[in-house]
Amino acid sequence: LNISVIGDGGWGTTLAILLSNKGYNVILWSAFEENALYINRHRENLKYLPGVKIPQTLKITSSLGFCIEDAEIVIFAVPSNHLRSVAGLLGRFNIQKKIILSASKGIEENSFKRMSEVLKEVLSLKQISVVSGPNIAMEIARGLPASTVVASENESMARMLQEVLITDRLRVYTSTDVVGVETGGALKNIIAIAAGVCDGLQFGTNAKAALMVRGMLEITRLGMAMGGKKDTFFGLSGMGDLITTCLSPNSRNRTFGETIAKGGNPLEMFSKSIMAIEGVRTAKATVHLALKYNVEMPITEQVYQIVFNKKDPTSAVDALMTRLAKTE
């Protein structure tokens, strides 16, 4: 099986290593020639996956044509704000018969589209599968046990991709709820920023757990309005991913929130970060989606206020905790 992985970030590189170690013929694409050359020579992705050995069998290239020419499966793992432009570069190749799997998480900033919707539109394809779950890349790269979810409207396609991705350390579940799996993976980053704020203010685990649960409930409300299924949000790709992101000391979105609570300037940090802080862009898009679908999202609203309107984090969390008590 020939597999292309588009994007040499932590998650793309991890997937490429995992698939290469399974014996597939994998080519990893980097947008930058110097990165491709460095990884090729040193067998390490120093920037995004430091300390992890890259197998000799894994090919790395910055040539998109070389990467996807013979691929039967193309996996997209680029930040949400680059997906449209990168996918656009594939237009001149024949991709109609390839299987496309999106591993990107996010909502496009101005179109409010999910990643698979962006790919469908740009690539003129009818079917895009997605993979999403509680997946801190570095942990999987280091061989720690984990689980993830592959979703496709076509159940047999989901099962085929499950076989491709599964290892004895990575459990892969299938789903036909593409909307639910994808929105859970995107929106949890907003809640992770809020959880980070809670950490930074040292509000304790009672408050953090309450924020996570209430956050999941507002994601579920919006996700259901968008067509997702309720149970998906309480599964691995929903609550599971949210928990991992809110717990991990390495989560960029959580750390971003923590730093804000300790006095950091959110927009300055955002523009300076070399890694994607997806929750910032997603918060902006989600405030619009909440309006469009007429769904109440108090935590998203407060995160938006903190990040874009310099609202004081303490009063934002206070606003959440002292909302009128009501029936759960």
Add this chain to the structure above:
Amino acid sequence: LNISVIGDGGWGTTLAILLSNKGYNVILWSAFEENALYINRHRENLKYLPGVKIPQTLKITSSLGFCIEDAEIVIFAVPSNHLRSVAGLLGRFNIQKKIILSASKGIEENSFKRMSEVLKEVLSLKQISVVSGPNIAMEIARGLPASTVVASENESMARMLQEVLITDRLRVYTSTDVVGVETGGALKNIIAIAAGVCDGLQFGTNAKAALMVRGMLEITRLGMAMGGKKDTFFGLSGMGDLITTCLSPNSRNRTFGETIAKGGNPLEMFSKSIMAIEGVRTAKATVHLALKYNVEMPITEQVYQIVFNKKDPTSAVDALMTRLAKTE
């Protein structure tokens, strides 16, 4: 309003302080005269809530008659294995007109009854309300923001108790799903032991989040078979409580699991602990309930094997992570 709090553990003491600070006339009952005398004199519950000032207005006694004589509300906050015997002591007093609120979490070991069922039986009462949620006592005692759920089959009773408990730091939600609220609060302790094992083995946040979500799903399956409502399990008293217990460095059940993973002897630790490790007893009862209601509970089963049959924690978690992949 006169309120009795039965049980001077961390949670009982915290509730008594909170209610006393709200201006109610509160009496806290300790099973041990020397504890009552010590707390009275030093205004500190050194054993279960060290470092927290106990207000002068809060009365402490080891006389059950004095404690409950004038009480309109009696709150039970004793460990699950003592609830039946302590409640039995109330038989000689007239309690038919008092409002009974259970703050105890657990499943009775041999009867497999919920705490409110035990109270109903022993006190010959028709209605018992319960309070449960993501509530590490020490955090609430220190004034950190938190939330909880009061459940009663009678909605106006739940709203009345909500008014009694609410403060500007403790948000109180109401529910009519007593079974759901109570089973969530009891069963999460089993999953917390598993999460602790995961911590002790340094399996990372991907694995821990997966365990928590799959654990919540098996609790939900059993809880629904017992009559609870699905949504309750994904709310504050279900998932919220589970998250807090699995996150808190101070959670006794989580720490118990962590210590086992590092080579500790579970039954020896259990018998030596001065604080209740509710998850151990609950695991035993739940294995029976799972059989009775014919519900698959793989995580509970593995926790039981680790604690009671000396199963090696690594192979137990391996058994969970390598179960056949299937649809979520």
